[in-house]
Amino acid sequence: MASHEECAYCIWHPETATEETYRRLARKYPQLRYQVGRACAIAGYKKLYSELDLLSDISIAEEARESGGADISGSADIYRMIIAQSPFYEVLDDYTRTVNLDDPKEVTGINCDTAVRSSLDIKQPLTDLTLPLTGDLFCDDEEPRPIYTSGFRQQMFNITEDQSIDDHETEDTRQFDDHTSLLYSPLPKHLPNVKKNLLINAAASKGNVDRYCRLRRPFGKMGGSHEIPALVRGVYHHPFFAKWCSLQPEFLKCEEIQNAITARYIMSNDVSRVTAETNVCQIWYPSWASSDTYREVLRRAPVTMRDTIARAAIVTDHYSLFDAADPDPSNIYIGIEAIESPNPYYYQALRTKAEDQEKIFMDERASEFSRLNVSTTR
Template sequence: MPRPTTPSTMDRLLVQKYDKEDCLAAIHGQRVPMALGLPLVRLCVVRGIRYHPGFAEELYGLDPLFTRALNARRIMSNVVPDIQNPNEVPYCIWHPQTASESTYRQLVACYPHMRYHVGRACAVAGYTSLYRELAILPDAHIAEEARECGNLDIFDHVMAEPAQYNVMNDYLRLVNLENPEKTCLNGDTAVCWSLDSKQKFTTADPYNEEEHLGFGSQGYFENDFNITEDMSIDDFQSDKEFRFDVTSLLSMPLPLHLPTVEKDLLILMAAYYGDIDRYARLRRPERILNEIECCVHGIYHNTQFALWWSQQQPSSKYLVMAVNARLIMNNVLATITPETSPIDLPYLIWYPTIAAPSTYLELARRQPTMVPQILRSCIVANYTDLFDVLIADAVPDLAVLAEAEESSNRHYKARLDQRVLELGIAPSIECYTEWKMWSTRKLITSTTSLEKWMSPQLVGTNSPSLYNGIQCDATSVELMSSLPREWIPINSSKPVFLNYTEWPL
């Protein structure tokens, strides 16, 4: 019987196998897993390389990901590596530790194109003399890093210049030496302390090539930033602490240069209100959690935000439906033709405003499949004549009947009952669109629940609703931002509700 052969080093990159002990061993710099095909395993290896000098040296040159990590580790260990390929240049060379000032000086001498990487490391380590020697453009990321690390000499030096630039890009891990754009401090920097916030890995599912199935779970969450290329993977989960209160920034114009903040809540609320200027400035290249839901709400409630989105070629069907809905409610059917794709047709077309009867009638002619939501619009708007015209040939569903039940005009219920008898079939609704049963009255939201601090988690998006199957509720943010500070239950160990009996005390 032939003995099993060990995969070659290159073949190991194709072997997809999850083993918890392998991941732990890699994180702690104890053993390089045999199977290196899973993205999670690679992240664990990179994590081990960065924190453990001498680990996984045999992987040098095997894959640019590992080579970059090994080069970064060598630099932080005060060894200037021999970098032959641009793909092997590491981005972050200052975490989990900084090199000596002399090492960074040697690095720039060997690789002048890394002077901004070194400048960033100076901002972390406080190497003011070396920073001044670099004679680089005043980069906003270096300024934010220096401010966060308390190295105010470098921060003041950058901010004293007439303009700041986006030379570094922490989202893409790129340095633009050719044509950097002027910018402001905008919270787009993965500052050093944020890299110590870790996520605990979970089980990863290998890709099944025969069944063409993707990852059921990749074993980690994608971070907004990944400048260390390890997604902050570890064997423990850091407590999520919101270190900066953005409440005051929600109710004032944004300063030219953002102070140190975690800006996700600012992004969500700018989208929620449809504030074009704030949203366009604050948003990240990749959407954050709940951003689409907030954008849909903003589009529905702000025509100008809808028009702005119509020019952005939105990639989400929910954004397209919201734009079309807002235009319909504005009595504009320019985007709705008989050829419009069903995936772009909205359901909620009667809130927060209603269209004219003639608009709904023309909409029914162009898109007969939209008659159910048009009937609901007629009930909400009390367009009795149009309702009677459309119901004559319509097949009502349970959602239309539910809307009629809530109407004070009993004509709609009577006419629907008559139509059901004529058809001789029971009204129904598809199981995957049961959200259509959401009451129109529930679109008007309120809350009295108090939290201890402001965070993006206060934006509720858990329940599917009439907003074409998604929901967005920021009333908790609105409540918390309105409270006098002494009303916030920071010392309460149980849920607190604003009822003017038990709270405020």
């Protein structure tokens, strides 16, 4: 095994080997010594772990903490050895199944980013495996192999490289620590054994860059679909968080986040992100931009932003801006804003415009939407 790609990442599941086997493995393949150290943390091989002379890797510490809690005495000793030494490092990365021996990342402490041994016993069945119709099933060596896209849930961690697939489903019966106090208290150096999705989303929605950077996972990993609304909320309400998000390359392909950043910039009277293609739906909550800013947005994006500017004009009660936007009178959302506005000008203007353009002014439908209070931001 000459390279990391040839080496197995997980060498401790479904069962651990003997201490002597791991000792011989580490001697023959020193690039595997951190995986051997992780196996020692699970099996309680304290003597071998001491021989390896490893950096204080947080994944090994987290693994040792769990196994030590299961009354494996050697594991508890390994845990105490690791946390007594600082700084702490992330040598093993369970998200990417990589081992960084040359330049490991220095970290604060245990961060609950480890696929601990007990999690590997949680299995899922293969239900409905399908193949995209993008070519022949039987490919020669020069063609890409077929990719199966359904039939199982993508796992946050896949260190066993099998997506935890089995012929049956296994219930997750693991016990976690209560994380309620962490929502209102400073984060400890070593996180307790918690499910941290709620903590990540709370940090993102509050625009807390420090906490979010500490807690976050690689963007898009398990929980990403729920994390995006939290990020969007944080961006809308916190200009400096929006600025930080604008500098993160992993967010560039997420349209929801990019639109939220643009909206927050506009509400902060910064139109630097506005182009002729900009199409953002909400630019007046939680704060209003100046009327001059809205006019500049309209000038830069007269086609894609006219209806949005019209809604902003109704909310902020700038009828000259509303007239300049010249909105589509059949737009149901503009109709809702007009009905909700205490100024009757916008409602009458839309009705007149609809009649002149022979368009349907969706009066009754807009009234129903208004009663349900589903769209306005008042």
